Amino acid sequence: VDMDFDEAQVQLQQCEKVCQMDYFLSKHWTEFQENARLLIFETYCRIHQCINIGMIAEKLNMKAEEAEVWIVKLIQNAKLDARIDSEKSRVVMSKAPPSVYQQVIEKTKNLSFRSTMLLSNLEKRDKELKNMA
Numbered sequence: 001v002d003m004d005f006d007e008a009q010v011q012l013q014q015c016e017k018v019c020q021m022d023y024f025l026s027k028h029w030t031e032f033q034e035n036a037r038l039l040i041f042e043t044y045c046r047i048h049q050c051i052n053i054g055m056i057a058e059k060l061n062m063k064a065e066e067a068e069v070w071i072v073k074l075i076q077n078a079k080l081d082a083r084i085d086s087e088k089s090r091v092v093m094s095k096a097p098p099s100v101y102q103q104v105i106e107k108t109k110n111l112s113f114r115s116t117m118l119l120s121n122l123e124k125r126d127k128e129l130k131n132m133a
Helices: 005-021 026-047 053-059 064-076 100-108 111-132
Strands: 050-052 082-085 090-093
Touching (some): 005 026, 026 053, 050 053, 053 064, 053 090, 064 082
């Protein structure tokens, strides 16, 4: 997966132009922008442990002060497990290991689908063998 955050910033700016010009989309721009920023930020947080607030503000088309307030709100609303180091102007992500329960869910996510496909393929093969005999 290509994670080009600079291109995401360019695309977000283009989306703003399109949304502002469109009669039906213009009233939804702030919600769209908020969700796009959240998606970009969450993706960036999965990759990096420490994030410079000025740099992430640039990636999200925000001023550093706006970005810091926005990140504080994310932390307060429990959408982000992190803390802000104000002295160094950065966000430090809390790295919690996945629970055993979550690990089991991830490992067995597609188990039902795979079992159904396996059974279907076996039945198909059995039918083919019966037709040959």
